[in-house]
Amino acid sequence: MLRLEKRPSPSKMWTALTPILAVILTMIAGGVLFWILGKDPVEAIRTIFWDPLFHEDFAAYSRPQLLVKAGPLILIAVGLSLGFRAGIWNIGAEGQYIIGAICGAAVGLAFYPSESFLIFPAMVIAGALGGWAWAMIPGILRTRFNTNEILVSLLLVYVAEQLLASMSLGLLRNPEGRGFPGSRNFRDFPAAHNGEIFANTGMHWGVVAAFIAVIFVYILLSRHILGFQIRVAGQSPKAARFAGVNPNRLILFCLGTSGALAGLAGLFEVSGPAGQISIDFNSGYGFTAIIVAFLGRLNPIGILLAGLLMALTYIGGELAQLMLGLPSAAIQAFQGMLLFFLLAVDVLSNYRIKFSRSEGA
Amino acid sequence: MNIKSILTGAVVALGVAGAAFAQDKPKIGFVYVGPIGDGGWTYHHNEGRLAVEEHFGDAVETTFIESVPEGADAERVLTQMALSGHDLIFTTSFGYMDPTINVAAKFPNVKFEHATGYKTADNVSIYSARFYEGRAVTGLLAGHMTKANKIGYIASFPIPEVIRGINASFIHAKKANPDVEMSVVWVYTWFDPAKEGDATQALLDQGVDVILAHTDSTAPLTILEAAGGYGFGQAADMEQFAPAPRVSSIIDNWAPYYIERTQAILDGNWTSVSTWNGIASGMVEIGEISDAVPAAAKAEAEALRDAIISGEYHPFTGPLNKQDGSVWLADGEVADDGTLAGMGFYVEGISGNVPN
Numbered sequence: 001m002l003r004l005e006k007r008p009s010p011s012k013m014w015t016a017l018t019p020i021l022a023v024i025l026t027m028i029a030g031g032v033l034f035w036i037l038g039k040d041p042v043e044a045i046r047t048i049f050w051d052p053l054f055h056e057d058f059a060a061y062s063r064p065q066l067l068v069k070a071g072p073l074i075l076i077a078v079g080l081s082l083g084f085r086a087g088i089w090n091i092g093a094e095g096q097y098i099i100g101a102i103c104g105a106a107v108g109l110a111f112y113p114s115e116s117f118l119i120f121p122a123m124v125i126a127g128a129l130g131g132w133a134w135a136m137i138p139g140i141l142r143t144r145f146n147t148n149e150i151l152v153s154l155l156l157v158y159v160a161e162q163l164l165a166s167m168s169l170g171l172l173r174n175p176e177g178r179g180f181p182g183s184r185n186f187r188d189f190p191a192a193h194n195g196e197i198f199a200n201t202g203m204h205w206g207v208v209a210a211f212i213a214v215i216f217v218y219i220l221l222s223r224h225i226l227g228f229q230i231r232v233a234g235q236s237p238k239a240a241r242f243a244g245v246n247p248n249r250l251i252l253f254c255l256g257t258s259g260a261l262a263g264l265a266g267l268f269e270v271s272g273p274a275g276q277i278s279i280d281f282n283s284g285y286g287f288t289a290i291i292v293a294f295l296g297r298l299n300p301i302g303i304l305l306a307g308l309l310m311a312l313t314y315i316g317g318e319l320a321q322l323m324l325g326l327p328s329a330a331i332q333a334f335q336g337m338l339l340f341f342l343l344a345v346d347v348l349s350n351y352r353i354k355f356s357r358s359e360g361a
Numbered sequence: 362m363n364i365k366s367i368l369t370g371a372v373v374a375l376g377v378a379g380a381a382f383a384q385d386k387p388k389i390g391f392v393y394v395g396p397i398g399d400g401g402w403t404y405h406h407n408e409g410r411l412a413v414e415e416h417f418g419d420a421v422e423t424t425f426i427e428s429v430p431e432g433a434d435a436e437r438v439l440t441q442m443a444l445s446g447h448d449l450i451f452t453t454s455f456g457y458m459d460p461t462i463n464v465a466a467k468f469p470n471v472k473f474e475h476a477t478g479y480k481t482a483d484n485v486s487i488y489s490a491r492f493y494e495g496r497a498v499t500g501l502l503a504g505h506m507t508k509a510n511k512i513g514y515i516a517s518f519p520i521p522e523v524i525r526g527i528n529a530s531f532i533h534a535k536k537a538n539p540d541v542e543m544s545v546v547w548v549y550t551w552f553d554p555a556k557e558g559d560a561t562q563a564l565l566d567q568g569v570d571v572i573l574a575h576t577d578s579t580a581p582l583t584i585l586e587a588a589g590g591y592g593f594g595q596a597a598d599m600e601q602f603a604p605a606p607r608v609s610s611i612i613d614n615w616a617p618y619y620i621e622r623t624q625a626i627l628d629g630n631w632t633s634v635s636t637w638n639g640i641a642s643g644m645v646e647i648g649e650i651s652d653a654v655p656a657a658a659k660a661e662a663e664a665l666r667d668a669i670i671s672g673e674y675h676p677f678t679g680p681l682n683k684q685d686g687s688v689w690l691a692d693g694e695v696a697d698d699g700t701l702a703g704m705g706f707y708v709e710g711i712s713g714n715v716p717n
Binding site: 273315327 | 390396397424425426427428429430431432433434436437438440441442444445446455456459463518519520521549550716
């Protein structure tokens with residue numbers, strides 16, 4: 001008979017091992033899924049996890065693309081992890097991502113076709129401020145009126161999407177675009193373009209920012225008093241009060257930081273890989289980042305790896321569609337399994353499994 | 362240029378060369394914006410792909426990737442297709458325009474065909490259908506079928522393609538029924554059954570009893586079936602809803618075009634072209650007009666269809682005014698393709714504004 005016994009504190013070993021275990025379980029369950037769909041499971045798993053990195057025809061292209069896809073995920077997830085650790089739930093990173101992109105792009109487009117080297121830095125600042133301001137709405141509503149930041153931040157995503165549509169059709173529309181929605185393409189505006197820093201590496205400023213954010217958050221959490229306060233607030237809000245933590249300050253800091261980082265991710269994406277503001281510019285990075293944050297155990301280094309893994313399943317998933325004819329829904333189910341198994345095996349880090357004879361047997 | 366980029370360039374070049382050597386069996390790729398089971402737009406592009414497979418048998422290989430977001434993801438998908446040795450790639454949504462042009466520039470030996478856009482290159486063709494011809498016929502039917510004199514239109518994105526459809530529908534609904542009014546709802550999506558259903562409900566709540574849609578799912582017809590009222594199949598026949606609520610449909614038939622372009626690859630004489638075909642060529646088809654439509658109205662709609670096919674009638678023939686009352690086309694004047702391609706205004710009588 002199996003019995004669960006709560007551990008006094010989460011097991012360090014299992015906390016580190018569960019993500020790996022979850023990935024292995026996902027591969028097995030996914031393999032079964034692909035097998036039922038009539039595909040060779042080993043080949044499907046190899047196409048998803050191996051080919052993007054080592055296939056002779058694709059790897060040269062898809063390895064850099066891994067960074068392009070993972071960059072925004074990591075940048076957003078690292079910000080979210082701060083709040084999640086402290087029990088502050090910013091679910092609306094998608095909205096902050098959109099607003100950051102709009103603000104940053106607007107600043108850049110306002111100076112078209114200037115060649116000043118100051119434009120890009122100004123766009124970066126505007127992008128961060130835009131995301132920050134959008135996150136301050138649920139922040140201030142929470143600290144002033146005690147509203148629920150989960151609902152407010154989530155609903156503001158839909159407001160942001162409407163704003164995005166309005167911007168692509170109105171204010172930021174390309175005057176030379178023949179009436180079609182969408183802004184000018186930043187590729188044709190070198191001073192504002194977030195291109196690759198080294199050709200064919202996928203390394204653009206957003207990826208650099210993601211790495212910097214990982215380092216800063218790591219230092220913040222391990223060395224800084226604010227990081228200590230965040231950890232205490234998450235583990236025991238009462239103890240945090242005794243320790244002199246100002247909860248309102250903490251809420252505004254966590255929401256503001258995650259908003260600013262999401263805004264930055266939006267700005268780097270719109271001025272780089274996406275290239276323009278368009279009605280459906282956002283493709284769910286803000287929501288996927290929530291999965292990445294948890295997959296990475298809310299730990300900056302973990303998030304870095306989780307972001308790369310998630311990007312790998314996207315790119316490998318496309319290859320599997322192309323090479324093996326797997327339906328895209330199967331790939332999405334496969335990604336869903338990853339989170340499912342992660343949460344499921346989480347039980348191992350919080351509980352001990354005991355084998356015991358049931359009474360009367 | 363550093364060593365890394367030279368090396369990567371070499372690898373890309375090898376990939377392209379590999380594609381060229383694998384010429385014995387051309388590979389044709391399709392990129393879809395929705396799932397192949399959407400029952401509308403993507404479903405019919407995929408039917409076209411299956412027709413290519415059936416027509417050529419083992420002589421060609423086809424692949425597809427579905428539900429590809431427009432933007433950076435599309436560019437990656439297209440590059441992966443080009444790298445994996447495809448000879449011809451169809452990109453089947455407007456939003457793939459810039460990604461198609463960008464990737465095509467990197468792979469001059471791969472041919473691309475972009476649906477509904479306006480940018481071409483030496484290795485990029487564009488193709489679209491004159492859906493507005495079909496819209497004229499369904500608009501006429503809508504005018505006949507409404508009892509409340511109110512028809513609704515579920516519009517996707519405010520691009521010329523969609524605005525043309527709204528205008529063509531309204532002009533011909535008005536011919537059938539001078540008292541008709543039209544409400545337009547913008548949903549900003551090509552495929553989202555939930556949003557399309559909400560829009561349908563919102564229109565019904567306003568007293569509309571006939572709904573035209575420029576979105577791809579069957580959700581509007583599902584709601585109309587329960588609530589009463591009439592609608593049309595969009596992009597696909599959607600005959601499962603006949604004879605009512607679906608009274609007719611506009612069917613996209615891409616198969617002949619896809620077969621023709623694949624043949625050109627096999628023959629080695631593919632060139633960049635711009636194609637804009639209508640009912641006459643078979644690219645646009647009018648689905649069977651059901652028995653729910655009175656015989657006289659049905660005959661009138663079929664006569665309109667035949668006049669468009671024979672070329673004696675153009676759906677945009679003056680006298681027509683713009684929404685603000687200014688003259689657009691004088692009596693007997695026919696709109697030119699350039700104006701139609703960039704259409705950004707409503708004709709007189711439609712209420713509301715084109716979003717901007």
